[in-house]
Amino acid sequence: MRRDFTINAMALELTTDEPTFIDLFNGVSDLQNKLIKTPGKPEDSFSDDPLRMMRAARFMSQLNFTIDQSVLDAIKSMASRLSIISSERIRDEFIKIIMSDQPRLGITLLVECGLAEIFMPEIPMLKLEIDEHHHHKDVYEHTLTVLEQAIALESRLGGANLTLRLAALLHDIGKPKTKELITGGGVSFHHHEVVGARMTKERLRTLRFDNHIIKDVAQLVFLHLRFHGYGSGEWTDSAVRRYVRDAGELLTHLHLLTRADCTTRNQKKAQLLAQTYDQLEERITLLMEQEELNKIRPDLSGEQIMEILKIKPSPTVGKAYDFLLELRLEHGPLGEEKAKSELLNWWKQQS
Structure with missing residues (x-):
């Protein structure tokens, strides 16, 4: 089988008296120029293994390389061939892209060349929607910004997460499934977090992600708007307790996702949102110290x-337990x- 890219098609001959470096396809030059090319016709390489099209996106994200135009053209024309690849192989390659240093680069290629349409069509669909808060952005661009901002914060989780x-x-x-036009102009996406959580479960199951990943990611999608009901701090202590209870072990993840979801260019508004969330985190910390909120029983x-x-x-025991938990x-x-x-x-009221 042909090698995938020229930068992976170099070799060192060790059976001769003197080691001989073999570079039949100018891989060293492409490595120096940070260019992703195939040893022969890109169509031949991608016919051998269509997953190589995703691998090109991964190298963009991991190495910050650019892709030769002939390779881009081939990916666009052959994107549908990705459908013959197993969900597991696609999932593993996609994980490498999203866990890279610059996933925006790879995801952009996946969307623009039609590959995302094959295995995660929900992402290119976001290009069709205008964010109700940021009329200068579509939801797709907002999403990539949220991803980058979440990555900038994830040191609180110990690294890439x-x-x-x-x-x-x-x-x-x-959002695309919940879009409604508002009289007088504008759009709304009521309950998109509920619909999105269900869609998240379905998509990650299709890609054969582990059950705990599916459950946790869907829960974060479901909860990502909860903070917006906090206003300027109007929540009661009971509302804060419920926020902590619903987030469970994902509380820090939810903190970071909520902060990352603020992409406004209005610095005053962004600063106010950050300060308000600081206040919520302080309240949670205080209540945790007083009541051990992470062990609510x-x-x-x-x-x-x-x-x-x-x-x-x-x-009946479970009903009584739930009653006491609500109290x-x-x-x-x-x-x-x-x-x-x-x-x-x-x-007494039950009898």
Whole structure:
């Protein structure tokens, strides 16, 4: 089989008396010029393995190389051939692109050459929508900016993070399906986070991502607008508790995605949003110190509920547990005696 690109088609002959460097296709020159070319006709290389078209995008992102025009033309004309490649191979190549230093470069190539249409059509669809907050941008451009801004923040997660990057890329994919024209001009995308979370699950399942990645990314897409109900700090402590409870172990991911989702060019507005989110994080930190929010549980355990109500394991125990959890979220820690009193009052109303 032919090698994919000239920069990968060099060799060192070690069976001769003196090692001989072999470069039949000027790979060294292309390496120096940061150029991606194929050893022969690009169409022949991509016929051997259509995944090489995605690999060209990956090298752009990883190495910051440009692609020879003949290679670009071949990718555009042969993009549909990617459909014969297994979901698993496409997924693995796409992960390498999105986890690279400059994923915008590779994603742009995937979209402009028609490859994304084959395995992730939700992304090129964003080009058709105008962002309701930024009339100078379409949602596609906004999405790439959010991805870059999320990457700039992900040191808080210990480095490159696949879950955060996928959530940033997919957070607005529900917009095309929820677009509504507003009387007098403008558009709205009500509940696009709900629709987008469902679409995210479907797309990542199709690409055979691990279940935990699918679940986490979809949850972040679902929650990415929640902060916008915070206003200038009007949330009660119970609302903050619910925010933490719903985010769970993804709380830091949600912090970063929410911050990255601010792409306004109005510096005053951007600064205000950042300060407001700083305030929310401070409130969460304070409540965590006071109440151990990351371990939110009712004041009574399931065993205690059964003992107090004198019942055996059953769905009723779960209902009682949920009732006490709601009280805990709404009012903070109650203490066992108060919780027992509330539980008995609830129990009377059930009979």
